[in-house]
Amino acid sequence: MRAVFLHTARSLLASVPESALRTSPAASEAHTPPPADERSATSRTPASSYRAGVRAVLPLIPAVVAFGASFGVLAQAAGIGGVASLVMSATTFAGSAQFAVVSVLGAGGTTAAAIVAAVLLNARYGPMGLAAADVFKGGPLRRLLEAQLLVDESWALSNRDGRFDRRVMLGAGAFLYVGWNAGTAIGVAAGDSLADPATLGLDAAFPALFLALLAPLLRSRTSVAAAFLGAAIALALTPITPAGVPVIAATAACLVGLTRPRSVPAGAQAGADAGRPQPDAAGRRTHPRDARPQEAST
């Protein structure tokens, strides 16, 4: 879709799920002593967490379905058959790349051009998958399948201070998957009798969504620097590179993380070079940069 689905959001993880949990029956159970029924006793935590993912992504679902439908409509118009459209949504599950294929083929472009455009657009999932790698469990097949639920929105929604919440990602990703594929089916079935989502302003919903997810992350100077640099790179490259390249190139902005963390005590590494990646093996999991306040765990 013109957007993808991301979320990071403390705004979600903090406000949506929490408030949701406070009011939902399941959550009140979680706060009351021992739950009476066995199912909730064994699955309480996981369930509330998957549910947190589902709830977090709920506000997006109408837009996702609408864009899925518009993909279905446009794909028909571009000569991609109904079955092929459905297969594409089920396998690629990434709106921007799917729209890119439709627009290239629809404009009479070559198959190769369509493939290159889509792969460039989806290349961002490489670094995103790497960042979230440790939330996936089990053998290669299970990882391969679960990783397919990784889309911008589920990735961002489940990101908390650089850690990813497995259940939020899978819950949100699964809901997005259902919405996207259902939308595609609606679009394929309905043809162009559907309204253009742009008329409803839905295309403006995605940048606003990403901004809302970005805002709570901007607590350290390095993350502010990375955000500004990322946006600047993307905007600067938009007029001169094929679609997809600007966003991938923007990932280079995270290299500002290589600058020396500010929280290192002055005396600790008096002689350390400023630009060095700080190879202190001792504190692998300790992020020196995390001088941020600890998040109240939800």
Added chain:
Amino acid sequence: MTAAWTAVLVVGAATIAIKAAGPILAGERQLPTGVSRVLDLLAPALLAALVATQAFASDESLVLDERGAGLLAGAVAVLLKAPLLVVILVAAVTAAGLRAIS
């Protein structure tokens, strides 16, 4: 095989592989501090790039249109700490309203 099917299958297979690469290859191995510090900044960098391109890019040009206005309205909602749903609605309604009157 038609061109469309070729594109669909190749893009599908490539996307599946791209998404799975990190989770399969990196596994539960802990990344060195330097690497994870860099990856931690991926979220702000990537989100900001998505905000920028989805609001201001149209194919390969930069444009200022109703999406930009929607984003601005959404930004105000974000500053006011509105819930996500409200942020999205404010942006969408702003863009839709401007399109309706233009």
